[in-house]
Amino acid sequence: MNNIQSYIKEHKERFISELVELLKIPSISADSAYKNDVLKTADAVKTSLEKAGCDNVEICKTDGYPIVYGEKIIDKALPTILVYGHYDVQPPDPISLWDSPPFEPVIKKTDLHPEGAIFARGACDDKGQMYMHVKALEYMTVTNQLPCNVKFMVEGEEEVGSSNLAVFVKNNQEKLKNDVILISDTGMIAQDVPSITTGLRGLSYVEVEVTGPNRDLHSGLYGGAVANPINILTKMIASLHDENNHINIPGFYDKVEELSKEERAEMAKAPFNLENYKKALDIEAVYGETGYTTNERNAIRPTLDVNGIWGGYTGEGAKTVIASKAFAKISMRLVPHQDWEEITQLFKTHFESIAPKGVTVKVKPHHGGQGYVTPIDSIGYQAASKAYQDTFGKTPIPQRSGGSIPIVSLFEQELKSKTILMGFGLDSDAIHSPNEHFGIFNYLKGIETIPLFYKYFTKLSK
Amino acid sequence: MNNIQSYIKEHKERFISELVELLKIPSISADSAYKNDVLKTADAVKTSLEKAGCDNVEICKTDGYPIVYGEKIIDKALPTILVYGHYDVQPPDPISLWDSPPFEPVIKKTDLHPEGAIFARGACDDKGQMYMHVKALEYMTVTNQLPCNVKFMVEGEEEVGSSNLAVFVKNNQEKLKNDVILISDTGMIAQDVPSITTGLRGLSYVEVEVTGPNRDLHSGLYGGAVANPINILTKMIASLHDENNHINIPGFYDKVEELSKEERAEMAKAPFNLENYKKALDIEAVYGETGYTTNERNAIRPTLDVNGIWGGYTGEGAKTVIASKAFAKISMRLVPHQDWEEITQLFKTHFESIAPKGVTVKVKPHHGGQGYVTPIDSIGYQAASKAYQDTFGKTPIPQRSGGSIPIVSLFEQELKSKTILMGFGLDSDAIHSPNEHFGIFNYLKGIETIPLFYKYFTKLSK
Numbered sequence: 001m002n003n004i005q006s007y008i009k010e011h012k013e014r015f016i017s018e019l020v021e022l023l024k025i026p027s028i029s030a031d032s033a034y035k036n037d038v039l040k041t042a043d044a045v046k047t048s049l050e051k052a053g054c055d056n057v058e059i060c061k062t063d064g065y066p067i068v069y070g071e072k073i074i075d076k077a078l079p080t081i082l083v084y085g086h087y088d089v090q091p092p093d094p095i096s097l098w099d100s101p102p103f104e105p106v107i108k109k110t111d112l113h114p115e116g117a118i119f120a121r122g123a124c125d126d127k128g129q130m131y132m133h134v135k136a137l138e139y140m141t142v143t144n145q146l147p148c149n150v151k152f153m154v155e156g157e158e159e160v161g162s163s164n165l166a167v168f169v170k171n172n173q174e175k176l177k178n179d180v181i182l183i184s185d186t187g188m189i190a191q192d193v194p195s196i197t198t199g200l201r202g203l204s205y206v207e208v209e210v211t212g213p214n215r216d217l218h219s220g221l222y223g224g225a226v227a228n229p230i231n232i233l234t235k236m237i238a239s240l241h242d243e244n245n246h247i248n249i250p251g252f253y254d255k256v257e258e259l260s261k262e263e264r265a266e267m268a269k270a271p272f273n274l275e276n277y278k279k280a281l282d283i284e285a286v287y288g289e290t291g292y293t294t295n296e297r298n299a300i301r302p303t304l305d306v307n308g309i310w311g312g313y314t315g316e317g318a319k320t321v322i323a324s325k326a327f328a329k330i331s332m333r334l335v336p337h338q339d340w341e342e343i344t345q346l347f348k349t350h351f352e353s354i355a356p357k358g359v360t361v362k363v364k365p366h367h368g369g370q371g372y373v374t375p376i377d378s379i380g381y382q383a384a385s386k387a388y389q390d391t392f393g394k395t396p397i398p399q400r401s402g403g404s405i406p407i408v409s410l411f412e413q414e415l416k417s418k419t420i421l422m423g424f425g426l427d428s429d430a431i432h433s434p435n436e437h438f439g440i441f442n443y444l445k446g447i448e449t450i451p452l453f454y455k456y457f458t459k460l461s462k
Numbered sequence: 463m464n465n466i467q468s469y470i471k472e473h474k475e476r477f478i479s480e481l482v483e484l485l486k487i488p489s490i491s492a493d494s495a496y497k498n499d500v501l502k503t504a505d506a507v508k509t510s511l512e513k514a515g516c517d518n519v520e521i522c523k524t525d526g527y528p529i530v531y532g533e534k535i536i537d538k539a540l541p542t543i544l545v546y547g548h549y550d551v552q553p554p555d556p557i558s559l560w561d562s563p564p565f566e567p568v569i570k571k572t573d574l575h576p577e578g579a580i581f582a583r584g585a586c587d588d589k590g591q592m593y594m595h596v597k598a599l600e601y602m603t604v605t606n607q608l609p610c611n612v613k614f615m616v617e618g619e620e621e622v623g624s625s626n627l628a629v630f631v632k633n634n635q636e637k638l639k640n641d642v643i644l645i646s647d648t649g650m651i652a653q654d655v656p657s658i659t660t661g662l663r664g665l666s667y668v669e670v671e672v673t674g675p676n677r678d679l680h681s682g683l684y685g686g687a688v689a690n691p692i693n694i695l696t697k698m699i700a701s702l703h704d705e706n707n708h709i710n711i712p713g714f715y716d717k718v719e720e721l722s723k724e725e726r727a728e729m730a731k732a733p734f735n736l737e738n739y740k741k742a743l744d745i746e747a748v749y750g751e752t753g754y755t756t757n758e759r760n761a762i763r764p765t766l767d768v769n770g771i772w773g774g775y776t777g778e779g780a781k782t783v784i785a786s787k788a789f790a791k792i793s794m795r796l797v798p799h800q801d802w803e804e805i806t807q808l809f810k811t812h813f814e815s816i817a818p819k820g821v822t823v824k825v826k827p828h829h830g831g832q833g834y835v836t837p838i839d840s841i842g843y844q845a846a847s848k849a850y851q852d853t854f855g856k857t858p859i860p861q862r863s864g865g866s867i868p869i870v871s872l873f874e875q876e877l878k879s880k881t882i883l884m885g886f887g888l889d890s891d892a893i894h895s896p897n898e899h900f901g902i903f904n905y906l907k908g909i910e911t912i913p914l915f916y917k918y919f920t921k922l923s924k
Contacts, residue, residue, distance in 0.1 A: 030779030220865030224765035303686035308774035317492030403682030
């Protein structure tokens with residue numbers, strides 16, 4: 001596959017412009033106002049798979065947004081790789097913090113991306129990383145170098161919990177049969193430090209509602225005499241962490257995997273500079289659970305974060321009101337062995353139990369998923385490692401990610417195969433944030449590395 | 463003045479329709495989008511004063527919204543009453559909870575208002591109660607029964623702190639010279655229990671901003687490792703009350719007036735039914751400072767309430783983000799002798815001091831005002847008491863209100879005269895809330911009672 005570089009060089013501009021077109025469609029799955037755009041994106045993905053050489057490409061209906069499926073079966077005797085990605089994106093809020101409109105991609109150079117980066121919502125998560133696989137397939141089919149069978153499954157509900165994908169996978173085990181699952185929806189440590197994600201955190205996402213009086217009240221006439229739902233909500237949320245930032249929910253830590261000294265020492269080898277980290281975020285100090293390092297806090301430890309809070313008067317000026325209701329969106333990142341449904345129940349029971357008289361509390365589970373760990377001695381991991389060695393000249397570092405891809409554990413359970421997470425994004429790519437971007441270098445490096453995974457995985461499978 | 467009833471009977475429909483027209487103008491002083499409507503309302507008030515017989519009516523410019531001034535001087539030897547009111551209203555949010563549009567007044571009968579009530583923002587606070595005085599003046603001038611001099615001062619910034627009124631009063635002491643100030647911007651205990659407000663709480667209103675990382679972050683990649691501004695804000699706000707709902711700000715209670723057993727016993731005589739109170743608000747229990755009754759908590763004790771809170775993703779669905787900033791609007795109701803500027807400074811110093819490393823905090827004072835107490839042995843109080851006795855057949859009960867009319871203490875300081883608070887609204891009129899209303903009975907009873915105050919005040923002044 002030594003002509004991959006030249007193929008990329010030759011088609012670079014087209015590779016970029018095709019991705020830019022895909023990024024222009026605001027496929028925000030969380031907001032029903034964008035329904036048509038999400039569906040439009042599914043069609044665009046279907047077309048791109050056909051052009052790349054996939055057969056039997058279809059848009060599979062679900063109770064939510066459709067799943068785009070396509071395959072290229074060259075020989076049933078050869079191994080099959082199932083590529084997963086998602087075409088939906090996070091909401092771009094807060095829009096005002098974007099330097100350019102989130103759905104009008106622009107290419108700009110940055111310190112970390114001297115070759116330029118594409119700025120747009122979804123550039124990295126996950127349209128850009130998903131599209132690397134489409135272009136890698138194009139290369140292998142056009143140059144007749146596809147060494148094994150491949151199946152694509154691209155969904156449109158990853159950012160809202162993939163609940164319909166779960167159903168789809170359960171009902172299509174034969175169709176999705178594979179020897180390894182390949183996903184690019186994570187990051188790597190640095191441009192010159194390739195890494196393979198070997199662990200993911202689980203997730204439990206809930207929304208809480210605290211109701212006090214049956215109507216908004218004048219804070220002068222009622223202030224001090226009735227429970228103020230916002231004050232109560234702050235008290236309840238604050239009580240969820242103790243003075244060591246340990247989570248205060250009975251049973252929450254019961255199944256948490258405690259890593260050995262050796263494992264923690266291994267993790268500590270990953271290059272990390274606390275000063276640069278703080279500088280990049282413009283914070284004076286990091287903050288988290290006592291007794292753990294920053295890299296441990298965001299990878300091997302569970303968390304509880306408020307993702308949104310609202311209640312009362314939030315407009316211009318002042319309104320002296322006691323709101324009838326207050327709300328918060330709260331997510332918990334879970335580590336392997338913590339069951340997200342069990343944790344969601346523990347949260348619900350506890351949160352309802354700490355509500356004082358004078359308010360009523362509703363806890364509405366949004367979605368969730370299990371954590372995941374993959375062994376580094378599998379054929380898949382070895383193939384990925386060799387691929388990176390060829391393109392980066394370095395052995396990739398196995399890395400635990402703090403993020404969640406809930407469906408990975410589902411795949412293992414339903415399809416009985418391991419997932420290899422080859423991420424090419426950087427933490428600084430600001431996924432889920434304003435000014436999300438994806439480096440041209442990373443994009444093309446992914447297209448270059450993926451076919452090598454196919455090659456080595458096929459070889460090692462013999 | 464025994465023909466006042468017949469005059470009201472004769473002009474009732476017009477009195478109501480004129481008020482309805484005034485209520486149609488959305489004079490929301492807190493929201494600059496309504497600037498023209500606020501100004502339009504000032505013009506409408508000017509016209510109404512002229513029609514009611516006022517001389518020298520003028521719209522006095524300020525750095526904010528104008529103050530409408532008018533007067534009727536019949537004899538410099540006679541006492542002068544200064545009537546104060548405001549033509550601006552609270553924002554109607556949340557609009558969705560209104561049964562009818564806030565600025566399209568409708569008249570509906572309710573259990574408490576069998577003769578009907580006008581539903582609209584400002585119906586009671588304060589357009590309705592202010593307009594009672596305009597109609598009372600009309601009656602006295604038309605029937606040639608005005609017993610003394612009268613001056614009107616109607617402002618458009620009461621709901622946002624009256625800062626420009628303060629300047630106006632300081633600069634116009636001669637013009638505003640008076641023997642007593644008369645205000646209807648409070649309530650009475652019940653339809654059949656007239657009361658005169660003898661105390662008001664002061665106010666300090668601040669907005670706080672907590673900033674963590676310089677951008678929104680992915681809660682998976684950073685969750686647990688950096689301070690989440692929303693979690694921190696909830697912790698900081700929660701810490702402002704102790705387990706007895708005592709406010710946790712050093713020095714906050716230093717100047718709080720402690721009432722004697724006798725005074726508290728006197729207060730306790732006011733008719734109050736806790737079960738009905740809870741039922742009306744649809745709450746299982748009241749909530750407040752340990753050791754005080756509901757009526758004490760909302761009248762003679764200071765409070766700290768969050769009036770609004772926001773941060774992160776508050777839209778539909780789920781977004782796994784750690785927000786860069788979180789905000790809250792917080793107001794403190796103060797009791798006599800607490801200085802609002804001093805309390806604001808105490809809050810600022812304390813709130814900034816409890817911010818953990820990893821976040822920065824800004825405290826922005828909005829506005830405030832002092833508390834107020836008026837003696838019940840003054841001529842003004844006696845005149846008001848007699849007026850109520852004539853129209854309600856009962857001696858009104860002196861009552862401490864939990865609300866704030868910051869300018870009352872300013873009037874005493876600058877104009878050296880006492881204020882009499884003759885309120886005709888009910889707590890259930892939902893001022894500052896959706897479905898604010900004002901009873902037709904209350905509106906007309908006010909118009910009937912006010913001229914009697916003029917009569918008795920003039921008599922007692924001799």
